[in-house]
Amino acid sequence: MSAIGTTSFDAMALAVVAAALFVVGVACWLATSGRLRPRDSPPVVREGKPIVGNLLGFALGKRGPLDFIERNYHRYGGAFSMPLGPKCLTFVVGPKTVAPFFRNRDDVFSQPEVYGFMTQVFGKGVVYDATPPKRKAQNVNMSRGLRADRLKSYVPKILRETEAYFAEKWGESGTADLLVTLSELTILTASRCLHGDDVRENLFAQVSEIYHDLDKGITPLSFFWPTAPVEGHRKRDAARLKMVELFGDVIKARRRQTPEQAAARTDILQVFVDMVYKDGTKATDDEITGLLIALLFAGQHTSSVTSTWTQLYILADDKLAARVRAEQADVVGGAAAPLVFDDLNKMALLHNCMKEALRMHPPLIMLMRKAMRAVPIETDAGARYVIPKGDVVFAAPAIQGRLATCWTAPDAFDPDRYAPGREEHAMPFAHIGFGGGIHQCMGQQFGYCQVKTILSWLNRNYDMEIVSEFPEPDYTAMVVGPKGKPMVRYVRKAAAAAAAAE
Secondary structure, three states: OOHHHHHHHHHHHHHHHHHHHHHHHHHHHHHHOOOOOOOOOOOEOOOOOOOOHHHHHHHOOOOOHHHHHHHHHHHHOOEEEEEEOOEEEEEEOOHHHHHHHHHOOOOOEEOHHHHHHHHHHHOOOOHHHOOHHHHHHHHHHHHHHOOHHHHHHHHHHHHHHHHHHHHHHOOOEEEEEHHHHHHHHHHHHHHHHHHOHHHHHHHHHHHHHHHHHHHHOOOHHHHHOOOOOOHHHHHHHHHHHHHHHHHHHHHHHHHOOOHHHHHOOOOHHHHHHHOEOOOOOEOOHHHHHHHHHHHHHHHHHHHHHHHHHHHHHHHHOHHHHHHHHHHHHHHOOOOOOOOOHHHHOOOHHHHHHHHHHHHHOOOOOOEEEEEOOOEEEEOOOOOEEEEOOOOEEEEOHHHHOOOOOOOOOOOOOOHHHHOOOOOOOOOOOOOOEOEOHHHOOOOHHHHHHHHHHHHHHHHHHEEEEEOOOOOOEOOOOOOOOEOOOOEEEEEEOHHHHHHHHO
8 A cells, every 4th residue: 555545544544533532522421521420529620612622632732631631630639530432531640649549459440441452462361451360470470580580680681782782883982862772772682681592683683673563553543443444553463463473483492492491591581481370271372472572562662761861861960970970980880890780779879860760751651540440539638539430540650750749849850859868759659650559560670770781881881961952752652752862972981992992
């Protein structure tokens, strides 16, 4: 199909969805406008004209839906609702208000009900499409693959990829797009650690190309109509079949290994190959591939965006950059000094810089659940409501991370706010950059390990400065990173160059 034909077809599909939502919205408006909702439910937002006013306010803000959420938080407080077609969206803001959102299990606030559209990417029987016992087993095994003893083995793998990447791509001096650099390096290191040496050495180029089509196949349209006949979805579905075929050969080879060979592998692919469900069955090739895809989706953008924001803020403050370099010299040593896992736990300042980047720029600006029953909540201001059964409930890390009630000078990058004596993050659910509660991101320790290892090496080996304008967040992206090209000028440190020459 030609580019023009594809664009026209995609536009037609979007128009059909928009028209359908409008018709359904008209039909359901009276039922969800607040008139028939329980008296103790959160207040209902009414902006602009009936039916379309809320939708336009939600979708067309400069910061996407964040403007709408922030505006109505100040107007209504920590909980409010918005009708959208046959559903009602309820927003919860504030540490106390979001506590039930994070503390309750799926039988109260369900993830599968709202993230089911990802089944087109992950596959049947994987994560949100899995039965509760199967999903529990998958999560337990993911956690096993990301625990501390595994992370220790990942540090040298990440360093190996980091050193090779910068030797090839950067060299001694030049300019580079920091987001592109760290995005490329993130997927290289993730492949080495999660997929294993055999995949990284032999199949990386193919996996990376296929992943691109999977990634581009998830758009806002996918949420409303995951099987819409558009080009992005067709490429997504074809890419998933290719990924299953590609990993199928690797998985079959892994199953033929001796127990000793399997035990020597530390990658998560091997964890999934060895996984046994409670009923005694093993994961299928399709399920294992889906779990690997899910891990890439969970970590690729999160780590690349967070590492970029972290380094940009370090470079934007000369005093902070000097402190980071001093910490690296104290903990690790010079450019050629060996870095081990235990060193990462001593990098308090770098850790807090990353934590602060996550507060100010969480990769996922909203998190969703569906209320499976009526749920009582209390806002931070003391107002009490009951979220009705069936509401789609949103927490907003990007709003919560900037609340003046939680953070001193919330718009300032201040990693020392987490240091002993201040500890502004101590309030439960104040910092939700990695989610929270029973569904907090299980890969966050891997993320900290990956990003800190890369940035430790980078700051010990290169002097850098930002040569473009400090970027605004790109709220048009599904995962919010820096907008445009954050360019840096770099020069390899003399000591690093000398060490590399030896």
